[in-house]
Amino acid sequence: MAPSFKLPAAYTTFFLFLEPITALAGASYAYLDPLAYLQMTHLGSSPSYVSTIPLATTVVLKQLANLYLFFALTEALVLRSTSDLRVWRTLLSCMLLADFGHLYSVSGLGPDIYWQAWTWNSMHWGNVAVVYTGALMRMSFLSGIGLNTKNGQEAAARAAARKGK
Numbered sequence: 536m537a538p539s540f541k542l543p544a545a546y547t548t549f550f551l552f553l554e555p556i557t558a559l560a561g562a563s564y565a566y567l568d569p570l571a572y573l574q575m576t577h578l579g580s581s582p583s584y585v586s587t588i589p590l591a592t593t594v595v596l597k598q599l600a601n602l603y604l605f606f607a608l609t610e611a612l613v614l615r616s617t618s619d620l621r622v623w624r625t626l627l628s629c630m631l632l633a634d635f636g637h638l639y640s641v642s643g644l645g646p647d648i649y650w651q652a653w654t655w656n657s658m659h660w661g662n663v664a665v666v667y668t669g670a671l672m673r674m675s676f677l678s679g680i681g682l683n684t685k686n687g688q689e690a691a692a693r694a695a696a697r698k699g700k
Contacts, residue, residue: 542682557661575659
């Protein structure tokens with residue numbers, strides 16, 4: 536179902552394709568390769584062998600994988616299924632709050648994790664850069680950037696007229 540507002544290509548691409556795919560990648564990594572996931576998060580505190588990963592850690596990583604899956608499906612499917620701008624704003628507001636929580640969750644790695652991109656591995660790129668990008672995209676959407684164009688207003692008026700008939 537097409538939104539009743541003009542959705543710029545950048546939002547469509549990011550919210551409906553790129554971000555869900557990156558969340559699925561994170562889910563796969565946490566579930567299928569927990570040792571690599573832990574070692575790329577913080578090598579110094581990670582076990583050396585899969586057999587030495589504590590059971591509680593394995594359970595938590597599978598729960599994390601499930602949450603990433605939920606995140607990906609919710610974003611990709613819920614946003615595709617509605618043309619209600621209120622639903623988009625509500626979901627993206629919740630996800631923005633989660634972005635801040637996600638960024639806070641890596642604070643134990645030290646302040647450099649937030650800005651020393653030249654030291655990041657693929658896990659850090661996912662946990663910081665992708666989250667920064669998501670938060671920026673959500674703040675832009677919630678601020679109405681790109682949504683209040685003439686095309687957007689015309690599309691919203693046409694959709695409202697169809698609903699009113």
